[in-house]
Amino acid sequence: MQLHKLDKNRISNNKLPHWEYLAFIAAVFVTFIFCVSIGTVKLPWTDVIHYLMDHVFGTVHEYEVASAPQIMTVRVPRVICVALSGMSLALCGCSMQGLLKNPLAEGSTLGVSSGAALGAIVAIAFNINVPFLTLAGPTVMAMLFAFGSIMLILFLAYRLDYSLSTNTIVLLGVIYSMFISSIIMFITTFASEKIRSITFWTMGSLQGSTYTEALMLLAVLLICSAVILSKAEELNAFAIGEDNARSIGIDVRKTRLTILVAVSALIGTCVSIGGSIGFVGLVVPHMTRMIVGPNHKRLLPATLFSGAVFLMIMDLIARVILRPRELPIGAVTSLIGAVLFVFIFAGTRRNTR
Amino acid sequence: MSLLEMKNVTVSYDGYCVLKDASLKLESGDWLMVVGPNGAGKSTLISAAGGNAPYTGEILIGDKERTAMKAREIARRVGTLTQNHSVGYSFSVRELVGLGRYPYRKGIIGGKDEDDARMVEQAIQDVGLGEFADRSLLTLSGGELQRAFIAQLFAQDPNVLMLDEPTNNLDLIFQKEVFDLLKKWVAQKDRAILSVVHDLGLARSYGNKALLLDRGTLVAYGDMDSVFSDDMINGVYKLDMRQWMSKLYSHWVN
Structure with a gap:
């Protein structure tokens, strides 16, 4: 007789509830601001929001750090690319x-x-x-x-x-x-x-x-x-x-x-x-499945968001951990991903035995 | 018009013929039992009819050739239950059964209507999994899992069910339950079952027609009694079946 652990969260309905979507979008946004503000030069998060507003809505703001706009012309496209890559690889x-x-x-x-x-x-x-x-x-x-x-x-x-x-x-x-x-x-x-x-x-x-x-x-x-x-x-x-x-x-x-x-x-x-960039597509869906369950109608959209969050954080680690030197992001995802994967794999084996 | 017809169906793997020239016809109300020893080609016959094995010959579903039909069109007419289910992810029973409505989805997004939801709930109730509807498939026993897959077939609502060992791994009570369930199902209008069954006792009690296979060749096909005649059965199984069955069940009679 096999014993199975019943995990209520992993039983899913068809759609992602609205609040979950909002939570995921909020997580992506907060991570984005955080990742743009941190780097060799640390920027206050208000500067990041002002910069984004200036570019999207055409407003004009004063910056606390004078060089903030120059720094962000480099950082913002990078973090956007990281988020999009994370989404793609996880999906x-x-x-x-x-x-x-x-x-x-x-x-x-x-x-x-x-x-x-x-x-x-x-x-x-x-x-x-x-x-x-x-x-x-x-x-x-x-x-x-x-x-x-x-x-x-x-x-x-x-x-x-x-x-x-x-x-x-x-x-x-x-x-x-x-x-x-x-x-x-x-x-x-x-x-x-x-x-x-x-x-x-x-x-x-x-x-x-x-x-x-x-x-x-x-x-x-x-x-x-x-x-x-x-x-x-x-x-x-x-x-x-x-x-x-x-x-x-x-x-x-x-x-x-x-x-x-x-x-x-x-x-x-x-x-x-x-x-x-390895391991993103392995680790992110596993973790997301634990939150929203295996139904792809919920899992696929949720994976997009969590992929963005995951890779932005990995990229941040790659940038800051050996400051001012920068690590290749693939090395960081493989290192952290492999370790996380062992735990996840052990967890799923315990569940299915 | 028959619901399903196979004409001279032959299946070979790598030049080795595993099923030769099989022909059969399913009319409304038929429950055709495919019997024969291991390796006779029973599963192959079901696989070919379900499109899971390459074949030569003709398979007609209703009045159309199988190869000329779209996948969804076939699925609305024929549902297949294969052997060996291994489930990898923790889908719920309701999600599994809900997939049975796939051939009826309209449009690209494929929204569900209330009919679909009602049929899914009904199917889950019919197989007695009502209280398990939200349970993960990974937590079900073998018998419960098999019933969940049968519920999916019921939700799919085809004319013909093709079942490979539908009560494999099920204990005696579930065997009886599943066969009674299927008997009720097939009694409705325009329905037929083609099933592989190892247990000759079960096959004989529930089916109205039989097809006897031996090493890929069709030995006998027709009414239950004509196929289950002593000559046919004893010849294929190399055993005095009547004597064996009498001995097996002697303690239960009287």
Whole structure:
């Protein structure tokens, strides 16, 4: 006889209640103000709010710290990019965990992030560019490689183990990631003059992000999250089982392809802007599931907000912990994410045994 | 018009034929029991009919070929219960059963109407899980979980149920409950069941037709009594079934 712990909070209804939405939005806003105000130079939070008001509503305010506007022209776009990346990566992880019925699925565990990073690196090393769009070369290559990586891993997984078990997928992801990093090392050897920018892609950093990048990320996120959120019910069925999804009339092939295309576009864009940032898509959905339950109609929107909060805090830690030196954000998320993940994993195992 | 018809359905995996030339027809009110020893191709037959295995031949649902139908259209006519449920996330019983209404959703967002909610509650009541509606699937016993999946099928309200071992892992009382439930379900208009059942006693008591398979080949198909004749059953199971069953139940008679 198995004993299960019954957790009332994890039983969910269909929609996120309004107050939960408000709470999530408030959390994102407060974290945003906090993260912008803290850094090498500490700014009062009132200055941050004044700056935002000046730019959004066109008002004019006096600043307590005279250099505040100059500092914030750098910090604000960065923190916006961080928040958007957090949203995207968490949403991707969440939808892959549902789609593959696999709580360990995520961009970095499936090797999708490293695949995308390889795409961006190939574009830089061999000067591949899309005509008229200077930024687009690495982005498009990262998207293509992300999608190619997902397809390759799923193809291999289906060949080896039709049930797509957790172990098979994670093992393949690990092998694939090692394979990719060896290719990246080859390229690094041959394109040594570009070694600095290549290291950036593999470590992940959102230092020096611009409004242009934020806009591009926002556009892709709007489209892809609309697609993914419209598939919330299908994701519920996949999370229960692919056979069950088919039995209730879901076009399994088409739905899976749609979601995977959206996921790879998002991961590709994120990686091309911030490099490969691991563990966000693994840890955030797990923690959010503990709060709102596994129903994707509630989980997906909640994950967007908590992803933003999580990555903004991670970025803050990366900026300030060894001040004035800055850590790559990917190193911080992997470090904190891995530790948190052990606890979460232990918790879920206790629950399901 | 029959509710479901299979014509010369053949299934092979990697060149190895696991089901050969199976044909059958389900009319309203039919409960067709698929029987045979392990490895006979019973589950394969259900998988092929449910679209979970690649097949050659024809499968007609109503008057349409399965391959020419949309997934939702099929789901409104046929519901499939597969073996082995492993549930990974803590969805509630109501969420699982609610998914049964998926083929009736309209529009991209797919709002739920009151009919849907009512059918879901009814289905949960029908399988006797009323007080478990808000419980997590992870906290249910094997029997309760199976009943939750059956409730989803009831909410889906198809014409044909295809059940692979519907009472696998269920104790005797649940077996009786589930079979009585299904008997009531199939007695309604335009409904039929195709099920794989290991227990020949259960199969014979509840079904009106039977299909006997042996190593992928259809040995007998027709009315219960003609398929369950001594020659057929004994030949396939390599056992004097009448003697064995009499011995098995001798203590219970008198």
